[in-house]
Amino acid sequence: xxxxxxxxxxxxxxxxxxxxxxxxxxxxxxxxxxxxxxxxxxxxxxxxxxxxxxxxxxxxxxxxxxxxxxxxxxxxxxxxxxxxxxxxxxxxxxxxxxxxxxxxxxxxxxxxxxxxxxxxxxxxxxxxxxxxxxxxxxxxxxxxxxxxxxxxxxxxxxxxxxxxxxxxxxxxx
Amino acid sequence: xxxxxxxxxxxxxxxxxxxxxxxxxxxxxxxxxxxxxxxxxxxxxxxxxxxxxxxxxxxxxxxxxxxxxxxxxxxxxxxxxxxxxxxxxxxxxxxxxxxxxxxxxxxxxxxxxxxxxxxxxxxxxxxxxxxxxxxxxxxxxxxxxxxxxxxxxxxxxxxxxxxxxxxxxxxxxxxxxxxxxxxxxxxxxxxxxxxxxxxxxxxxxxxxxxxxxxxxxxxxxxxxxxxxxxxxxxxxxxxxxxxxxxxxxxxxxxxxxxxxxxxxxxxxxxxxxxxxxxxxxxxxxxxxxxxxxxxxxxxxxxxxxxxxxxxxxxxxxxxxxxxxxxxxxxxxxxxxxxxxxxxxxxxxxxxxxxxxxxxxxxxxxxxxxxxxxxxxxxxxxxxxxxxxxxxxxxxxxxxxxxxxxxxxxxxxxxxxxxxxxxxxxxxxxxxxxxxxxxxxxxxxxxxxxxxxxxxxxxxxxxxxxxxxxxxxxxxxxxxxxxxxxxxxxxxxxxxxxxxxx
Numbered sequence: 001x002x003x004x005x006x007x008x009x010x011x012x013x014x015x016x017x018x019x020x021x022x023x024x025x026x027x028x029x030x031x032x033x034x035x036x037x038x039x040x041x042x043x044x045x046x047x048x049x050x051x052x053x054x055x056x057x058x059x060x061x062x063x064x065x066x067x068x069x070x071x072x073x074x075x076x077x078x079x080x081x082x083x084x085x086x087x088x089x090x091x092x093x094x095x096x097x098x099x100x101x102x103x104x105x106x107x108x109x110x111x112x113x114x115x116x117x118x119x120x121x122x123x124x125x126x127x128x129x130x131x132x133x134x135x136x137x138x139x140x141x142x143x144x145x146x147x148x149x150x151x152x153x154x155x156x157x158x159x160x161x162x163x164x165x166x167x168x169x170x171x172x173x
Numbered sequence: 174x175x176x177x178x179x180x181x182x183x184x185x186x187x188x189x190x191x192x193x194x195x196x197x198x199x200x201x202x203x204x205x206x207x208x209x210x211x212x213x214x215x216x217x218x219x220x221x222x223x224x225x226x227x228x229x230x231x232x233x234x235x236x237x238x239x240x241x242x243x244x245x246x247x248x249x250x251x252x253x254x255x256x257x258x259x260x261x262x263x264x265x266x267x268x269x270x271x272x273x274x275x276x277x278x279x280x281x282x283x284x285x286x287x288x289x290x291x292x293x294x295x296x297x298x299x300x301x302x303x304x305x306x307x308x309x310x311x312x313x314x315x316x317x318x319x320x321x322x323x324x325x326x327x328x329x330x331x332x333x334x335x336x337x338x339x340x341x342x343x344x345x346x347x348x349x350x351x352x353x354x355x356x357x358x359x360x361x362x363x364x365x366x367x368x369x370x371x372x373x374x375x376x377x378x379x380x381x382x383x384x385x386x387x388x389x390x391x392x393x394x395x396x397x398x399x400x401x402x403x404x405x406x407x408x409x410x411x412x413x414x415x416x417x418x419x420x421x422x423x424x425x426x427x428x429x430x431x432x433x434x435x436x437x438x439x440x441x442x443x444x445x446x447x448x449x450x451x452x453x454x455x456x457x458x459x460x461x462x463x464x465x466x467x468x469x470x471x472x473x474x475x476x477x478x479x480x481x482x483x484x485x486x487x488x489x490x491x492x493x494x495x496x497x498x499x500x501x502x503x504x505x506x507x508x509x510x511x512x513x514x515x516x517x518x519x520x521x522x523x524x525x526x527x528x529x530x531x532x533x534x535x536x537x538x539x540x541x542x543x544x545x546x547x548x549x550x551x552x553x554x555x556x557x558x559x560x561x562x563x564x565x566x567x568x569x570x571x572x573x574x575x576x577x578x579x580x581x582x583x584x585x586x587x588x589x590x591x592x593x594x595x596x597x598x599x600x601x602x603x604x605x606x607x608x609x610x611x612x613x614x615x616x617x618x619x620x621x622x623x624x625x626x627x628x629x630x631x632x633x634x635x636x637x638x639x640x641x642x643x644x645x646x647x648x649x650x651x652x653x654x655x656x657x658x659x660x661x662x663x664x665x666x667x668x669x670x671x672x673x674x
Binding site for chain 2: 008010012015017019021023027029036038043044045046048050054055056057058059062065067069070071072073074075076078080107108113128131133134137138140162
């Protein structure tokens with residue numbers, strides 16, 4: 001096997017971090033190698049020691065190759081890919097072309113108060129789609145794209161959980 | 174009349190806060206143990222615990238007037254401290270206490286009622302010639318009427334709930350076109366939150382600062398103020414950080430506003446601790462907004478700069494004692510900042526992130542005060558507010574307080590839930606916040622990211638994700654995935670694997 005295959009990539013959507021295998025407990029920055037240590041104790045829980053500082057870490061999600069890591073209180077999402085799976089993914093993305101659909105998911109748990117669009121409506125970016133009540137606050141959920149309402153999966157008075165599908169849109173390019 | 178046994182009709186940090194003052198004064202405290210939080214920290218601080226875990230009602234006991242009164246009578250409490258939120262600003266509750274010969278540690282039912290109803294409060298302020306924004310004369314019943322009023326006072330306007338507070342039932346309207354929708358939303362929200370759909374309309378002040386004055390009054394009619402707090406760091410009308418004093422006021426304006434705060438409190442015969450809120454515009458005009466008739470979440474910043482324990486004063490006043498300070502005795506020195514560290518996901522629009530606090534280590538030291546009702550093992554329940562701790566920092570001046578705050582924020586260690594820490598770590602580095610010039614829309618409109626992005630931290634997180642991926646795809650020390658030479662894994666990983674099983 002070619003040498004470049006001994007790698008794994010962690011992708012954020014914007015960035016690609018590559019790590020040589022076997023994975024070492026060091027990260028190279030410029031010319032220097034810095035040691036990373038994962039530790040766990042009763043006082044601090046799990047943390048990473050890096051450059052003489054303790055960073056709190058928590059694993060929010062770990063499902064197949066998808067990871068959400070809370071690092072120093074900030075959440076980062078990754079998919080981990082091998083060189084082969086990355087190539088396949090890139091190929092599939094090219095085949096698919098630009099996105100055709102936009103799914104509107106509930107940003108937080110709450111109750112639907114009003115649905116302001118109907119199936120088949122042509123709507124513009126920024127138009128209000130529905131009103132979601134959460135923590136006694138009414139939140140207007142606005143349309144992130146220009147498109148046509150393909151389906152509405154919620155009704156007024158309905159309770160939704162975080163990430164529940166509320167509305168599907170066909171994007172107009 | 175000396176108070177001997179206070180029932181605290183509240184939970185969390187404010188219950189702990191009240192208990193600490195009561196102890197200092199030699200007063201016994203009782204708290205209520207609920208099904209939702211049977212192991213809460215405040216329980217361990219109190220002298221007596223009333224076990225209400227059998228109560229399976231959906232309504233929290235802290236909102237149940239009849240039940241609280243019954244508990245108070247049963248345990249022989251001679252006073253009730255309502256804290257903030259829940260029943261703190263419910264005039265019927267204050268009246269019920271009086272009817273049952275229990276001292277309500279707060280103002281009179283009449284003051285609570287008048288100030289709680291924003292339309293009545295506006296009328297009182299108007300009669301006392303308090304500076305106010307122009308607005309509707311009373312409640313605005315219909316969309317049509319709303320349009321008529323807005324035409325008269327000019328857009329932008331703000332619709333507010335008559336029984337409102339805390340930003341609920343409030344909508345800014347910039348054009349006639351938006352009015353029907355916004356009116357409906359405000360009215361619905363008001364109805365849901367306060368069971369009163371009535372709203373009124375005021376001229377909307379663009380880019381104001383939020384400045385509020387702490388007042389204290391006794392039952393003999395003496396009223397003083399304890400200077401101001403600035404709470405311009407808000408998101409959706411929810412305060413995130415407060416400081417005292419405000420960098421926007423000069424001595425003359427400060428004195429003037431303080432006198433007005435006392436005047437409006439006097440107009441309703443106010444006693445106990447209260448807060449008079451103002452909007453302060455870029456030209457230095459100020460407008461009375463509302464009065465909160467309770468102890469506020471942000472009261473510690475006033476305590477740090479004045480040296481006065483506000484809960485102690487509340488209790489003394491409730492006992493009928495005269496104020497022991499005159500206005501000229503109230504000096505302030507230094508600067509105080511409070512960060513509300515909440516269990517919220519700042520990357521998901523500050524949505525609540527309830528969960529179990531695994532570890533919590535708060536900084537301590539001369540210039541640091543921490544008010545919390547949470548310890549390792551505590552659960553931040555979805556039923557209540559998302560407060561974890563208030564980090565309150567002191568400095569000789571604003572610059573020093575900000576520097577101390579930055580240091581202290583880096584020392585906070587909380588594991589188990591997402592927190593608002595990334596927000597404060599971002600804010601404490603923001604030049605506009607540092608120069609003290611921000612106004613209330615700043616956080617929502619001018620901040621592009623609610624946390625500081627660090628490439629190094631992202632890289633370390635990426636390394637950890639990769640490490641987890643390898644760890645989960647190991648089988649008998651081999652990577653199961655499609656990589657050659659996978660046998661060549663580090664002995665350290667292997668060790669980890671062996672230790673685990």
